[in-house]
Amino acid sequence: MKLYITIFVMVLLLLIAFAFGSQNDQLITLNYLVAKTTMPVAMAVSIFTGLGFILGLVFMLLINLLKPLKRKQNKG
Template identity: 45%
Template sequence: MFKYLLGLVIAIAVILVAITVGANNDQVITFNYIVAESDFKLSTLVAILFGLGLILGWLITGIFYLRIKIKNMTLARQIKRQTQQINELTSSLNKAA
């Protein structure tokens, strides 16, 4: 529950920052990129680049999170298998003694 509440607070903070930055920048600027050149309002360009950075950051974080979850599942499976082997060995030693 706390995770979702924290996510909601962060989302609201991001929206408020975007609105604050966008409201005060009405200048038109020329943005040069590799294949073309376009005129944008500064507020629009800041919002687009901020959004792309946010999405890219979440994607990279998600990739690392998934890698760690998969590694955790693999290690948990390995521990379960080894525990089962230890239990089998100790039971066979108890039967032999």
């Protein structure tokens, strides 16, 4: 049940971020090390929010997968 609540809250925050981004149609310029690109604020917010969400899920899954291994090491 806790997992469902967490996923619901995360999806809700993601939707709020997308709604915020859709209200901002101004263009911004992103400077990379070797390139530069211009995109709407909505696209930048969506990309970076989505990347943060995915990275958070990956790290959460890694931590949860490593917990049983640590328990086995502590027992043995």
